[in-house]
Each structure stands twice: as structure tokens, then as C-alpha cells.
């Protein structure tokens with residue numbers, strides 16, 4: 554059986570290995586991804602974003618249970634910033650979702666935000682592709698709503714939950730600008746705590762859809778005592794039902810593939826330019842000219858753009 558066939562059969566070990574090979578930049582991995590492409594595009598992809606500590610992982614675990622009860626196969630990509638200060642986040646996500654570890658129809662992958670530009674999006678895009686090809690019906694991307702790269706990654710998703718909770722700071726103001734617009738459903742989690750009603754009513758003003766003028770759903774949940782989850786899953790189901798309309802589905806796929814291609818192109822360009830500074834004499838001369846103040850960096854940019862070898 555080829556690697557692509559093994560992935561299609563949902564083989565967990567092969568999936569993990571391929572993800573590792575992608576991380577290591579193995580050229581064969583990309584060939585496998587190319588083969589897998591035509592088996593992707595049909596999964597429901599749900600983005601979950603919000604501030605650290607809002608309860609995204611706890612909610613994700615509850616959503617996994619919901620989909621497993623319907624016998625759906627689930628994939629989860631949990632994106633975490635790795636800094637010396639928040640290195641514990643991945644461990645936290647594992648603990649929050651560990652009840653699903655033994656379930657072979659649940660595939661959970663944690664991804665660290667990497668220093669290199671585009672690195673995060675690149676690996677998440679490919680991991681989602683692998684999960685889709687492996688027949689996951691629903692794929693959840695959990696990502697912290699801080700950092701543009703982390704927020705951007707939900708552009709892969711058909712629907713996005715923005716999770717907030719009382720006590721995370723200045724409530725609604727704590728939700729970064731830019732995150733409100735990408736929400737399809739707002740979740741006010743931790744509604745067992747004081748301040749949840751206030752957070753929900755503050756959200757009401759912000760929840761108006763810029764395009765349609767409709768109010769986006771605001772769902773109150775308590776993930777510890779498992780309250781509001783039925784309302785949430787109902788909202789999510791209604792949202793995904795809209796994709797039965799071909800226009801809506803095509804609009805989504807255009808957005809998704811555009812994001813994917815844009816990022817991959819940027820990633821490759823970044824790499825090409827970085828390598829050129831090391832290997833291309835023209836680049837070296839430009840750099841020296843700037844150092845000697847014979848050329849300004851602005852002119853250097855124009856010259857470099859003209860000299861980038863695109864293939």
C-alpha cells in the first residue's frame with residue numbers, strides 16, 4: 554500500500570509520520586500531499602479562537618464527544634504559541650482532550666507556533682489536508698486569538714467560533730479587533746462565573762454582521778457543568794447546513810484555497826530571498842552597497858525584487 558493509500562485508510566501512524574516528514578521538509582512528503590489533494594475539500598472545518606484560558610480546549614473536547622456520538626470521525630489541530638512563558642499550553646490541551654486519546658477515530662495534533670514566517674499556516678494547512686484525506690468528517694482548528702498568523706489560520710475554516718469568558722480582562726475589549734469580524738458564532742463560556750451576562754450583552758453590539766446586518770448567534774456555555782452545549786452544537790449544525798448551497802460552498806472554497814496558496818507562495822518567496830542573500834552575488838553586492846551607504850534600503854528593495862529568481 555502506498556503512503557497516500559495508508560493515509561486514506563486512516564492509518565494513524567502513517568499520518569503522524571507524514572506530518573513529521575513535512576516538518577522536516579522532506580521532498581517526498583509534498584508529493585504525497587499532492588496525491589491527497591483530490592481527496593480533500595469535503596470535511597467540515599470548524600475554527601475555534603479566543604483568548605488563552607477562555608475554555609477553547611475544554612469546549613473542543615465536548616464537541617469531539619458530540620460528533621463521536623454521531624459516529625463522525627474527528628480531527629483536531631491545536632495551535633499553541635511556544636514561548637518560554639506559555640510552554641505549558643500544549644500540555645494543557647492534551648489534558649483537556651485526553652479522554653479521546655484511546656479513540657482511534659479521533660486524531661489530535663498539537664502544533665507550535667514557529668518563529669519562521671508562514672511556518673504555522675503551512676503546517677496547519679497540510680495537517681488539515683491529511684486529516685481530510687484520512688476521512689475525518691469534522692476537523693477542529695483550535696487557535697489562540699493573539700498574533701496575526703494564529704488568527705489568520707481560521708480562514709481555512711468553514712465556520713469560526715470566537716470564545717470569550719468573564720474574567721479574562723476587559724471583557725469584550727479584550728477580544729482583539731479583527732477577531733470579531735471573523736466570528737460566525739460567539740461563545741460566552743464560563744457562564745457559571747459572574748460577569749457572563751454582562752459579557753454577552755456587550756457582545757450584542759459587536760455581533761452584527763457587517764454584510765448582512767444579521768445578528769450572529771451568541772451562545773452561553775458552561776463547559777465544566779456541560780451547559781449550553783446543545784444550543785452551541787445546534788448553531789454549528791445550522792451553520793454547516795448552509796454549505797449545501799453550492800454558491801456558499803464555492804465561496805468558502807475560494808477563500809480557503811486563496812489563503813492556502815497565498816501563504817505557500819509567501820513562504821517560498823521568503824525562503825528564496827533568504828537563500829539569495831547567502832548565495833547570490835547580486836544580493837551580496839546590494840547588501841554591501843547599503844552597508845557602505847552607497848545605496849539606501851528602499852532602492853535595495855526595488856533592485857532585489859527585480860533580481861529574485863522565481864523558480
Ligand SMILES: Nc1nc2c(ncn2[C@@H]2O[C@H](COP(=O)(O)OP(=O)(O)O)[C@@H](O)[C@H]2O)c(=O)[nH]1
Pocket residue numbers: 603604605606607608609610611612645646649742743744745746774775776777778
Ligand atoms: N468555571 C469554568 N471554568 C472553565 C470553563 N471552561 C473551561 N474552564 C477552565 O478554564 C481553564 C482554561 O481552559 P482551556 O480549555 O484550557 O482554555 P483555552 O486556553 O482557551 O484552551 C481550565 O482550567 C478549564 O478547566 C467553564 O465553563 N467554567
Ligand SMILES: [Mg+2]
Pocket residue numbers: 609610611645646695
Ligand atoms: Mg487550549
